[in-house]
Amino acid sequence: SSCQLSSVPLQILLCAHGIYYAFYFAATLAIIVYKSQAFSYPDGFLVADVVLLLLMAALEVLRLQLGSRGNLTEEEAPLGLSLAATAGSGALSVYFLGWQTYVLRADVILNALLLVAYGLESVLKVMAIAALV
Amino acid sequence: VAKLCVCDLLVAQCDVNCCCDPDCTADDFSLFTTCSVPIVTGDSRLCSQKAAVYSLDVEANPPERIFKLIDQTNPSLFCIHATNYEEALSFRSPEMPTSENFDRLLKEFGGPAFSAEPDNWNTNLDAENPSDANETYGYEYGVPIQTVDAFLRLPSPVVSSWCSDANPAAFLVNQATKCTRSVRVEKCDNIRALSMLFYTNCSILAVPRSSQVVNISIQSITVQSLNGTRTLLNGSNVLRLPMLLDELCINVVLGVSYHVTHTDAGEIIEAAAAFVLGAIKKEALSIQQSFEISFTQVNTEPVPLSGNPGYVVGLPVRAGFRPQGYPLPVDIDTSGIIQNTNKHSQFTILQSTASQDCLAAQGARTPILFGYNMISGCKLRIPAAMKCQPLTQTLLDLLKGQSFPEYVASFGNSQSQDVLDWVPITHLHISEQRVSLLFQSSCQIPVSLELEVKWTKYGSLVNPQARIVNVTATLTSTAWKRVSSGRERMIPVMSSVVFTDVSAPAEPGYKAWPTINIKLPHDFFFPFV
Numbered sequence: 163s164s165c166q167l168s169s170v171p172l173q174i175l176l177c178a179h180g181i182y183y184a185f186y187f188a189a190t191l192a193i194i195v196y197k198s199q200a201f202s203y204p205d206g207f208l209v210a211d212v213v214l215l216l217l218m219a220a221l222e223v224l225r226l227q228l229g230s231r232g233n234l235t236e237e238e239a240p241l242g243l244s245l246a247a248t249a250g251s252g253a254l255s256v257y258f259l260g261w262q263t264y265v266l267r268a269d270v271i272l273n274a275l276l277l278v279a280y281g282l283e284s285v286l287k288v289m290a291i292a293a294l295v
Numbered sequence: 296v297a298k299l300c301v302c303d304l305l306v307a308q309c310d311v312n313c314c315c316d317p318d319c320t321a322d323d324f325s326l327f328t329t330c331s332v333p334i335v336t337g338d339s340r341l342c343s344q345k346a347a348v349y350s351l352d353v354e355a356n357p358p359e360r361i362f363k364l365i366d367q368t369n370p371s372l373f374c375i376h377a378t379n380y381e382e383a384l385s386f387r388s389p390e391m392p393t394s395e396n397f398d399r400l401l402k403e404f405g406g407p408a409f410s411a412e413p414d415n416w417n418t419n420l421d422a423e424n425p426s427d428a429n430e431t432y433g434y435e436y437g438v439p440i441q442t443v444d445a446f447l448r449l450p451s452p453v454v455s456s457w458c459s460d461a462n463p464a465a466f467l468v469n470q471a472t473k474c475t476r477s478v479r480v481e482k483c484d485n486i487r488a489l490s491m492l493f494y495t496n497c498s499i500l501a502v503p504r505s506s507q508v509v510n511i512s513i514q515s516i517t518v519q520s521l522n523g524t525r526t527l528l529n530g531s532n533v534l535r536l537p538m539l540l541d542e543l544c545i546n547v548v549l550g551v552s553y554h555v556t557h558t559d560a561g562e563i564i565e566a567a568a569a570f571v572l573g574a575i576k577k578e579a580l581s582i583q584q585s586f587e588i589s590f591t592q593v594n595t596e597p598v599p600l601s602g603n604p605g606y607v608v609g610l611p612v613r614a615g616f617r618p619q620g621y622p623l624p625v626d627i628d629t630s631g632i633i634q635n636t637n638k639h640s641q642f643t644i645l646q647s648t649a650s651q652d653c654l655a656a657q658g659a660r661t662p663i664l665f666g667y668n669m670i671s672g673c674k675l676r677i678p679a680a681m682k683c684q685p686l687t688q689t690l691l692d693l694l695k696g697q698s699f700p701e702y703v704a705s706f707g708n709s710q711s712q713d714v715l716d717w718v719p720i721t722h723l724h725i726s727e728q729r730v731s732l733l734f735q736s737s738c739q740i741p742v743s744l745e746l747e748v749k750w751t752k753y754g755s756l757v758n759p760q761a762r763i764v765n766v767t768a769t770l771t772s773t774a775w776k777r778v779s780s781g782r783e784r785m786i787p788v789m790s791s792v793v794f795t796d797v798s799a800p801a802e803p804g805y806k807a808w809p810t811i812n813i814k815l816p817h818d819f820f821f822p823f824v
Contacts, residue, residue, distance in 0.1 A: 202382070207380060264375055264378050
């Protein structure tokens with residue numbers, strides 16, 4: 163297994179992350195809809211939050227694709243780009259954790275889990291890049 | 296939270312059973328029985344918040360108040376952990392005027408009226424379309440009457456008594472307003488609001504947002520002279536514009552009365568305006584104008600309604616007669632109900648006067664208004680040798696009036712041709728017999744008339760309409776002993792009207808369960824069938 167430089171834990175984590183992110187996206191969108199009905203949510207703030215969520219989804223898809231490809235084809239460039247995208251997604255997740263218009267307990271839980279996953283993935287990616295270089 | 300106290304109403308005094316009142320001492324607390332406000336919290340949707348808990352420890356002797364400041368957590372998953380929006384859970388404090396924003400605030404809030412969307416009603420006629428898309432046929436009650444460029448204006452006083460031309464006339468809302476307009480005689484032919492043209496040159500849309508227009512025709516012109524006498528001009532109704540004549544300005548509009556005819560579908564088919572023109576002196580700085588608008592449905596007589604359809608509290612009860620000679624139910628379709636044109640004289644009771652003398656009032660009667668229980672009475676002075684029959688007749692006239700109706704309208708808008716919509720008045724006669732007078736041939740004189748109107752709530756739960764179901768007139772008679780001489784006597788006469796609500800408890804109606812209609816095509820079991 164010394165010939166195989168792809169990291170199995172990273173791949174498992176990427177796969178699981180993809181599934182978790184789908185759930186996260188649906189849940190956050192539903193919670194935003196709930197907030198817009200239950201609380202006073204001006205249109206400007208609502209549009210900003212929804213746009214950031216969609217941006218995060220796009221970035222996430224890109225990140226998972228790049229990370230998976232980089233890991234399986236054992237190339238550093240996609241892995242590096244994926245790491246950069248992780249930083250972006252992490253920043254957006256921190257926004258949703260603390261700087262949204264309304265932060266509910268459910269938001270806190272979802273984003274905390276997401277940040278933990280990002281942290282783990284970043285560590286594994288750094289290790290994978292180190293192994294490839 | 297520890298400083299908030301909802302039950303602290305009296306200043307510098309202890310409120311009873313108010314455990315959070317800072318004016319209460321320990322002695323006061325020992326006299327309380329419970330705490331009316333046990334807990335004061337912030338918004339309960341927050342995940343964690345401070346709460347002040349007040350309770351009385353009744354076991355201690357004397358009872359004392361316990362105050363605890365605790366942290367309350369909301370166990371729900373959807374509690375608000377944090378907000379980044381200042382006005383999220385509370386009202387916004389208004390802006391304090393400073394030297395920078397003063398001009399802007401003055402422009403926005405300085406007028407006599409302001410709204411959240413200042414130019415909404417003039418320019419955004421299209422914006423209302425999506426919600427009214429299914430109501431393009433006809434006006435509804437209260438909708439402003441639209442003209443080609445804006446709305447039909449009925450100038451009225453806003454805030455002060457000066458005329459404001461921005462008041463739209465609403466459909467089916469009969470209005471009469473009086474307001475003051477400032478004038479200067481040198482330019483009196485230039486002031487638009489004083490000329491007839493201003494009030495007749497707008498074309499009303501027959502149906503909202505359509506292209507069909509109805510022009511306002513001039514119905515009549517009345518000229519008012521300087522000392523107030525009015526003469527109706529018999530000539531053709533042409534436009535008379537204001538002009539200066541010596542020191543006066545003539546043909547100035549002093550009053551406009553619009554009459555709008557509409558169909559029952561809410562379409563306006565005709566509009567006419569009757570003007571009162573007058574002359575004003577050079578010194579006049581302001582004149583008073585009066586405006587009126589009334590609506591009539593086409594092919595009906597404008598009978599004033601007391602509600603549509605249910606009776607409105609405070610409006611007179613409508614009543615009338617069936618013409619004589621139609622007693623058989625066979626003829627029920629051909630005859631109608633005849634009503635007095637004065638809506639306040641259709642159903643009346645005796646009116647009490649200050650002198651309490653029945654005959655001095657000369658038949659003053661007060662209309663019976665729906666929902667208002669009334670009682671009235673007077674004292675009748677009877678001369679010594681009064682005979683029974685004339686006395687009975689006088690009392691009956693007093694109690695019932697000259698034209699006591701036979702039928703009462705069950706709805707505020709019952710039409711006279713729908714006889715079944717009218718409730719007949721039931722008459723009851725009670726005579727008070729007193730045992731001691733049995734041996735005398737008793738003359739029964741009516742002394743009291745009690746009208747009981749039973750009404751019920753009719754229609755939907757959300758908007759119940761009042762409907763009269765029963766009217767009972769109870770005439771109470773008492774025995775009258777006639778004496779041939781002696782001084783005159785006084786008897787009290789009383790009449791009352793009571794409105795009783797006999798509504799059955801409401802039953803909500805639900806839509807029928809949807810049924811599933813499944814039918815198999817006839818060749819479903821091909822080729823077996």
